[in-house]
Amino acid sequence: MSLVVVGTVAFDAIETPFGKTDKIIGGAATYSGTSAAYFTKNIKLVSVVGDDFPLDMIGEFKRMGMATDGLQIKNGQKTFFWSGRYHVDMNTRDTLDTQLNVLLDFDPVIPDSYQDCEFLMLSNLMPQLQKKVIERIHKRPKLIVMDTMNFWMETQWDALMDTIKLVDVLTVNDSEARQLTHEYSLVKAAQKILRMGPKYLIIKKGEHGALLFHKDQVFFAPALPLEDVFDPTGAGDSFAGGFIGYLAQTRDVSFGNMKRGIIYGSAMASFCVEKFGLERLIALKQDEIDERVQEFVDLVQFDIALV
Amino acid sequence: MSLVVVGTVAFDAIETPFGKTDKIIGGAATYSGTSAAYFTKNIKLVSVVGDDFPLDMIGEFKRMGMATDGLQIKNGQKTFFWSGRYHVDMNTRDTLDTQLNVLLDFDPVIPDSYQDCEFLMLSNLMPQLQKKVIERIHKRPKLIVMDTMNFWMETQWDALMDTIKLVDVLTVNDSEARQLTHEYSLVKAAQKILRMGPKYLIIKKGEHGALLFHKDQVFFAPALPLEDVFDPTGAGDSFAGGFIGYLAQTRDVSFGNMKRGIIYGSAMASFCVEKFGLERLIALKQDEIDERVQEFVDLVQFDIALV
Numbered sequence: 001m002s003l004v005v006v007g008t009v010a011f012d013a014i015e016t017p018f019g020k021t022d023k024i025i026g027g028a029a030t031y032s033g034t035s036a037a038y039f040t041k042n043i044k045l046v047s048v049v050g051d052d053f054p055l056d057m058i059g060e061f062k063r064m065g066m067a068t069d070g071l072q073i074k075n076g077q078k079t080f081f082w083s084g085r086y087h088v089d090m091n092t093r094d095t096l097d098t099q100l101n102v103l104l105d106f107d108p109v110i111p112d113s114y115q116d117c118e119f120l121m122l123s124n125l126m127p128q129l130q131k132k133v134i135e136r137i138h139k140r141p142k143l144i145v146m147d148t149m150n151f152w153m154e155t156q157w158d159a160l161m162d163t164i165k166l167v168d169v170l171t172v173n174d175s176e177a178r179q180l181t182h183e184y185s186l187v188k189a190a191q192k193i194l195r196m197g198p199k200y201l202i203i204k205k206g207e208h209g210a211l212l213f214h215k216d217q218v219f220f221a222p223a224l225p226l227e228d229v230f231d232p233t234g235a236g237d238s239f240a241g242g243f244i245g246y247l248a249q250t251r252d253v254s255f256g257n258m259k260r261g262i263i264y265g266s267a268m269a270s271f272c273v274e275k276f277g278l279e280r281l282i283a284l285k286q287d288e289i290d291e292r293v294q295e296f297v298d299l300v301q302f303d304i305a306l307v
Numbered sequence: 308m309s310l311v312v313v314g315t316v317a318f319d320a321i322e323t324p325f326g327k328t329d330k331i332i333g334g335a336a337t338y339s340g341t342s343a344a345y346f347t348k349n350i351k352l353v354s355v356v357g358d359d360f361p362l363d364m365i366g367e368f369k370r371m372g373m374a375t376d377g378l379q380i381k382n383g384q385k386t387f388f389w390s391g392r393y394h395v396d397m398n399t400r401d402t403l404d405t406q407l408n409v410l411l412d413f414d415p416v417i418p419d420s421y422q423d424c425e426f427l428m429l430s431n432l433m434p435q436l437q438k439k440v441i442e443r444i445h446k447r448p449k450l451i452v453m454d455t456m457n458f459w460m461e462t463q464w465d466a467l468m469d470t471i472k473l474v475d476v477l478t479v480n481d482s483e484a485r486q487l488t489h490e491y492s493l494v495k496a497a498q499k500i501l502r503m504g505p506k507y508l509i510i511k512k513g514e515h516g517a518l519l520f521h522k523d524q525v526f527f528a529p530a531l532p533l534e535d536v537f538d539p540t541g542a543g544d545s546f547a548g549g550f551i552g553y554l555a556q557t558r559d560v561s562f563g564n565m566k567r568g569i570i571y572g573s574a575m576a577s578f579c580v581e582k583f584g585l586e587r588l589i590a591l592k593q594d595e596i597d598e599r600v601q602e603f604v605d606l607v608q609f610d611i612a613l614v
Contacts, residue, residue, distance in 0.1 A: 088491065089491075184395060184396070185533070185534055185535055185536075186532055187532045187533060187534045188534055188535075205515070208512070208515040208516075209515075209516075209529070211532060218532055218606060219606065219607075219609070220529040220532070220606045220607055221607075221609075222516070222527040222529065222607075225493055225494045225518060225525055225527070226492070226494060227492050227494045227495055228492055228495075229492075256609075256610075259609040260609055260610070260611050263609055263611060293611060297611060299525060299526065299527045300526075300527055300528075300529075300607045302526070302528075302563075302566040302567055302570055303563070303567070304567050304570060304600060304603075304604060
């Protein structure tokens with residue numbers, strides 16, 4: 001079995017109230033894959049970069065346990081680039097520049113060696129490309145998790161709806177859940193989204209935690225209160241990567257195990273935001289992850305025994 | 308032993324996206340006392356109203372278990388009146404009208420029968436009046452909980468600081484915690500506030516739950532995801548009333564018991580917002596409260612056993 005991670009591998013340039021970076025490695029699949037690699041070593045990457053992308057980093061992906069046969073390198077073309085500036089609240093940001101480059105005509109290739117895919121992470125990407133990946137994997141994976149964003153709701157509504165109905169778990173943030181349903185109440189929004197196809201919905205609320213909905217069940221995971229959020233870039237992708245990585249490791253897709261997966265995902269996101277870019281996420285030790293998860297346990301545990 | 312609840316008893320007129328009310332009964336002490344009365348019957352009210360206040364309601368306070376010897380009725384004067392309009396997000400509101408009336412020269416009286424006070428709830432009020440109450444209770448209560456608001460930070464800073472340092476537990480909302488400390492990070496804000504005197508700090512985040520800080524410990528309680536928040540008026544006071552009511556009932560002021568108290572307080576707040584004003588809060592049955600608390604348990608419980 002394997003975990004296939006699809007999405008962007010990119011360059012980012014980021015400004016936050018704490019400072020700014022030059023071009024650094026980013027991208028949804030980069031964060032998701034790096035986070036998942038702490039849980040399972042059989043990860044297979046589907047993405048595209050230009051020949052300006054450092055080969056060192058591709059070596060690093062392999063070292064972390066990611067196969068890169070599905071990572072296309074386009075000669076004479078440039079890697080996707082995004083630049084943004086976060087506001088003081090760290091929840092809102094302005095996009096300063098987007099250069100699609102290799103993404104413009106990206107056609108995801110699924111190598112034969114990827115056909116054992118049991119867990120599929122569709123990180124944020126054009127919904128029609130996410131759908132192509134689902135179609136190109138011959139045997140339906142045990143679990144398909146899809147992330148998306150407001151931009152596709154505004155520009156690719158029909159393609160988004162076509163893709164959403166094929167997945168098991170959809171992850172969106174709170175404002176995207178509202179935008180997708182025209183409901184302010186997240187409970188009502190969740191009910192509507194679950195009728196669009198996904199069996200599970202995760203609503204990410206940033207510093208306010210995350211909600212998991214399934215039928216009439218709901219689970220809430222807090223975010224860890226942090227002294228400083230240094231750079232939120234990649235937090236949602238690290239969350240999703242930790243979530244599906246934990247499920248792939250344990251090979252258990254029950255609601256109870258998804259709750260644990262959300263705690264692990266939240267722990268990974270809490271590391272991601274502590275430094276710029278991948279810096280913190282790429283250099284974690286297992287005992288740091290265990291300690292962080294214990295902080296989540298301590299944060300919310302209380303004992304009320306009702307009869 | 309008794310629980311003394313100090314604060315406003317008022318008329319409110321409320322507009323929300325769901326409708327509007329004429330003058331209805333409100334006030335911080337009304338909500339706190341009503342909420343606490345589900346946990347302990349030895350409650351003693353300190354407040355002031357005009358002779359326009361319905362005697363029926365004072366009878367209702369007594370029926371709920373509140374002594375009203377400390378509730379002054381000022382002949383020829385009018386009860387405090389507040390009117391406000393909530394925005395669509397229900398987290399922000401505009402004050403349309405404030406008529407202080409009897410509050411203008413309110414001098415809180417502590418009857419002799421109140422001197423057995425063991426738990427003291429200082430609901431939102433001018434900080435110098437909150438301080439007077441502390442001074443007029445001869446034997447220092449086992450636990451003093453104080454609520455306050457941004458208005459006093461802007462107009463009564465010194466009096467506020469003088470009062471804050473006398474209490475055990477301070478409750479503020481997230482924006483007030485930031486305003487009090489000029490720190491955006493709630494973790495840093497909490498550290499500063501705990502240095503101002505209180506041993507415990509509760510930061511209320513509305514629909515995003517509540518945080519309890521004590522020394523290096525932190526506990527997070529979620530808010531229940533609701534289909535609709537009908538009217539947020541009194542939610543914070545119902546929360547505080549449930550919290551101190553539960554502590555008074557159990558006579559246990561340990562950190563572990565405060566965590567339980569916060570869950571009970573959160574449950575009471577979740578009822579409060581389901582209808583306008585006191586309507587829902589005043590008519591609860593014990594098994595509804597138990598069921599609601601069980602929903603909180605189900606909402607956050609997960610089993611991760613780390614070695």
